[in-house]
Amino acid sequence: MAESAKPEKKGFFGEFKEFITRGNVLDMAVGVIIATAFGKITTTLVNEVLMPFIGWLFGGFDLSKLNITLEPAVKEIVDGVETVTKEAVVIGIGSFIAAIIDFIIIAFIVFLIVKGFNKAHAKANAKKLAAEEEARKKAEEEAAAAAAEPTEDQKLLAEIRDLLKERK
Numbered sequence: 001m002a003e004s005a006k007p008e009k010k011g012f013f014g015e016f017k018e019f020i021t022r023g024n025v026l027d028m029a030v031g032v033i034i035a036t037a038f039g040k041i042t043t044t045l046v047n048e049v050l051m052p053f054i055g056w057l058f059g060g061f062d063l064s065k066l067n068i069t070l071e072p073a074v075k076e077i078v079d080g081v082e083t084v085t086k087e088a089v090v091i092g093i094g095s096f097i098a099a100i101i102d103f104i105i106i107a108f109i110v111f112l113i114v115k116g117f118n119k120a121h122a123k124a125n126a127k128k129l130a131a132e133e134e135a136r137k138k139a140e141e142e143a144a145a146a147a148a149e150p151t152e153d154q155k156l157l158a159e160i161r162d163l164l165k166e167r168k
Contacts, residue, residue: 039106046102051094066094 010018019025047064055063067090074086150158 038109039102042102042105042109046098046105050101051098062094064094064098066097067092 051063055061069088069090071089073084073088075082076085077083
């Protein structure tokens with residue numbers, strides 16, 4: 001009795017190794033690392049350059065500290081030392097605005113990258129299609145030229161016909 005072909009069991013780590021060694025996974029990992037670094041750059045740009053500038057334009061206050069206090073902090077003085085017994089409940093509008101600006105910058109840059117990639121891809125496809133069309137036309141012209149010219153058999157038959165006409 002012949003053994004049936006069973007797929008080889010690789011186990012969890014074997015499957016993980018197969019998954020991680022695929023090229024697209026490695027490309028994705030590089031992309032994630034670069035995106036993380038780029039995210040840090042844009043966050044720093046927003047928090048350290050744009051937000052202070054925007055705050056300066058609107059009267060010189062720090063927008064990142066712009067908060068709406070729903071409930072103030074509860075403080076207690078014990079032995080002359082003030083301690084906070086209950087933290088304030090605040091809505092961090094400034095942080096939210098900074099995150100929105102950060103997102104818009106990253107989204108715009110991703111848009112530009114995708115747009116550039118699509119444009120390059122379209123150009124490459126146009127060149128490929130033009131080359132294929134040119135090759136097709138050339139092949140058609142060669143086929144038409146070959147069809148117009150008689151084959152060797154046709155030439156031989158024509159010679160025989162001409163010889164038979166001369167004998168009559």
